[in-house]
Amino acid sequence: MANGQSFLDKFAEVSAKIGNQVHLRSLRDGFATIMPVFILAGIAALLNNVVFKGLWSTDPASLGWFPNADLLATAQYWGNALSQGALSISAILLCGMVGYSLATNKRFDNPISCVVVSLAVFFIMMPQSVTANLAASSPLLTDEVTTAEVTSAFITNYTGTNGMFTAIIIGLLAPTLFIKVSSVDQLRIKMPEGVPPAVEKSFNVLIPMLISLGAFGLVSMILFAGFQTDITALINTWIQTPLRALTTNPAGLVFIYSLGVFLFTLGIHQSTINGVLVEPVLTIVLVEAMEVYTTGGIDAVIARPDLYLNMNVINVYALMGGSGCTLALLIATFIWGKWQPSKEIAKLGILPSIFNINEPVIYGYPIVFNIPLMVPFVLNTALGILLSYGATVIGLVNPTCIQVPWTTPIIASGFLSTGGDWRAAVLQVVLLALFVVIYLPFMKASETAQRKQFEMSE
Template sequence: MSSTKGQAFLDAFAEKSAKIGNQVHLRSLRDAFATIMPLFILVGIAVLVNAVLFDKIWGANGLAPNAELLTTLQYWGSAIASGTLNISALLLAGMIGYSLARNKRFDNAVACVVISIAAFVIMMPMTVTANLAAGSELITEKITTAEVGGVLSASNTGTQGMFGAITIGLLATTLFIKLSGIDKFAIRLGEGVPPAVEKSFNVLIPIMLTLGTFALAALLLNAIFATDLISLINTWIQAPLRSVVTSLPGLVFVYCLGTFLFTLGIHQSTVTGVLVEPILTIVLLENTTLFQAGQPIPVENYMNMDIINVFALSGGSGCTIALIIATFIWGKYKPSREVAKMSLLPGIFNINEPVIYGYPLVYNLPLMVPFVLCVAVNITVAYLATVAGIIAPCIAPVPWTTPLFLNSFLATGGDVAAVVLQVILLVVDVLLYLPFMKVSEKVFMKQASAESTSDEN
């Protein structure tokens, strides 16, 4: 009876988790990040080329003919950073509008891109504080900054403005789609009109009402509170949420929960993919921006998406590459060894569905323990090693399929100590899996023996 109730609870939990993961706004946020992720991987490569190849290898070892040539060559990477990181919030706002429109099956997704970007810019401050250049005649003992109008600040359009872009992009697109569904607001031009013209006139009034509403909100915030919506979002929503998500206890709990659910057949991304990974990605991109500018990485940014992909999920969810190695060395159950052979190559590229469902790990009680425990240990050790200065902070987005050891080297900007730590963690994970793997094999052997006896009878 209790087993039936337990299964019913798991089924209900799985259904609720699936609903959360498929919620249209969260799904649109995930899709938007997925669309522009290649740009962030490109800028990670560009930053690494500038910092590792040109600075550490050429510059530090005196291989470059002169410093001027190095600066010239680094222009390529800097240009890519300007076209990606510095406008990342604008790109994200537009793709959120597009993704939400597609997921809601709205027939004018392009208009939603325009609305999201326009609303986002409307909510930005109309003046920014600029530091006066050294040697400027305007600088006095008391005046070193000036208010400048007619410009967009990279602090709003870049990585620091991404959370504002998420909020405003979702709100503006949702409002626009609802207004567009009101027939009275549609302007019909009749037959013979080009489709693009007809679509633009159909949404003319909804566009004006949506952007007019956001402009009114910007006016009220500026006139009454002398602030803007992006600043309020960063202060009252982003900062508290980030402090929870990027804390060691918070992240360990979330990823251990997600990993545990994987052992019950509920994919980990249902919990982590839509709730915490966008925030961790934003933090990582901030690190890329700071690293590219030659600025130090703050401690609060040490916990980011690379810590998870490179160290916590080494070889895939649950660090199953360690289970594969343990099975190769000490495994005696032939079916498990066959699965390990097939799973090794995908595991090197952090793809572990073959071992998850083939070994299997799903509903395998002995292996549930190390599957979750390895994640907690790896997150904790990698974070503490970064805080202690043993390894460099993660600063470059790398594809999650980047092979083991290469991913840690690239993610930390060429830090060999990070590779050594990844090797140590892999050894620890193998030792954690070993006793539970032996128990699991004994269970499999007993089940196989029982089935064989049953067949003979």
């Protein structure tokens, strides 16, 4: 037992160090900062594709009070503006916020300068000419040139969802170099007393900023002159594609996420693993699904099976009531539980669990080191992923494509995240009922074990 406990203590210590590693923590902080922007973009897309289209029609006879189609286009302009303002610059937002988070986590005295460096490097590393699509002047001119090389322009393939991996890497690397160079005292320009603090800070980082930007400009030049490529193309080929293939593969996702959830049963928060390895990638896939939904509607998302496994699949189906779908455990306890301490914890934990917050259950029921409950805690998470993915693949429910807050209660989260598909809400209820059944025998075994422990302690 001592050896086992020693192993768990060491494992917990290593996991905590990984979870608190400054670059990984900064990545999580950066995503958390811009998450409201993505949620707003999801709401705008939902309004455009469901609410506005449901209220307006091109046929005035369909509704007696119905306005014309021009009003629909005007209303959708509002939604498109919000979506474009968020999704088309998502990589820019992420790059700046990751850089700022890294600076604050490293306690750098001028974090705003790290935002400047991150964004400047992000654009420095972009190609200086891009291929633009041109609309034919007439449908009859089928052989007319439809593309052209454009200079002094940026395209959303780099500033939007496709550039988010680049934004992550640059947002971590550029400030790291800048902070390192800034620590060299000889490179700081000393200003006399009485100079405003903002001016003093800008001169202090002048030379380190020039060195950092120049270094990345040199890398950009080498990639172009030597290999006719750019950093985003390299990252998409060597990092983004393999990583997405791993985490958006059902077997790979279930294995990694189940490992993180299992750690929670040992008292190690699941975000230590999942928040680092899984959630950033799945969030990027979800943002891309929102972009596809915004431009082409739900049919366009259905036509992209590579977008089916995204962060909403976890939040909507696999974490109902929080990690391990413990809302099902509380329901089973209310209906069939006999052990009064467990029922009291269930009363305290039911309201937070409705909003997918279950720390009171994890540590109060408890789930941690409760051997009987470890099995359904991990199993239900895996089943939530696999069954919802299977239902999406065979067309029983729409893919999740709208980012909703992770605290959104079930039924509402299923309906909203799938673009208003009521079948997703029904699937949530069916899965919850299944999870209750799975928890039931293990809950009874847990009560028996706790009762015996209580009797032995008297």
